[in-house]
Amino acid sequence: MAAPVPSLPPDAAPAVEPRIARTRCALETGLWELLRDHDLADISVSALCRKAGVHRTTFYGHHRNIIDFAASVYANVVNGLGAVDVDQRGTGKTQLEVGVLYADALRRILEHTFAERRVYRALFQTGTFHAVLADGLRPRFLLALYAWQGYGLVPDLDCEVAAAFLGGAYASWIAQWVSGEDDDVEAWLASLTSLLxxxxxxxxxxxP
Structure with a gap:
């Protein structure tokens, strides 16, 4: 299993000390390699650290267990796929152009999560990944809300609350997608129009 996408889009990547960034990259690469032949539940911290060439003490300095690490990695993947080239006012683009960007971002997320559905199913079953994913999606929806405000479309509401709500709702929508066998991305994306x-x-x- 090759690394699907960089963990974070360039505009969202925080400044990280190079040694920490290299360690994180080694662990992510090790996880993807192990997932080629093993289920997530069968991967131990020791096996991951051996694969990555990282000491277990270093791993535990940042993560509690494999599930927490994998949740962080894959939530960042989804977050990266959800990146759109639009500022907080939507300036420079028409409403249609912005809408196409968001639809394309969701299409990328659906294609990726279906291709990696074995891992996403395992993550959603942990009971913690939903919250991690929702929290990662929240800033994306906050940006979307600000962009739509620039077009005068958003009613009088608390955008922070609305973004948190939408992040949770989309995480559930993705969970339902990966739990099934339907591979019709366009139909699933179209179904969202009745939920928005x-x-x-x-x-x-x-x-639809």
């Missing part, structure tokens, strides 16, 4: 708030633009989304 009434004021949310449908531009760029396939029709």
């Amino acid at each position: 708030p009434g004021w949310w633009p449908r531009d760029g989304f396939p029709q």
Whole structure:
């Protein structure tokens, strides 16, 4: 299993001390390599550290266990796939263009999570990944809400609360997607149009 995408999009990647970044990269690469032949539940910290060439003490200095680490890695993958090139006011692009960008981002997420559904199913079953994923998606929705505000589309609401709500809702939507066998990305994406708030633009989304 090759690394699907960088953990974080360039615009969201925080400054990290190079040694820590190298360690994180080695652990991520080790995890993806082990997942080629093993289920997530069968991978131990010792096996991951041997594969990555990282001391167990270093691993435990940042993560409690394999599940916590994998949840962080894969939530960052989804977050990276959800990145869109739009500022907080949506300036420089039409409403349709912004809508297409968001639809394309969700399409990338659906394609990736289905291709890696074995891992995502295991993560969602842990009971903790949903919250990690929702928290990672929240800033993406906050940016989307600010962009739609620039077009005068957002009603009078608390954008922070709305972003947290949408992050949780989308995490559940993705969980339902990976739990099934349906591989029709366009149909699943189209189904979202009936779940979005009434004021949310449908531009760029396939029709149900």
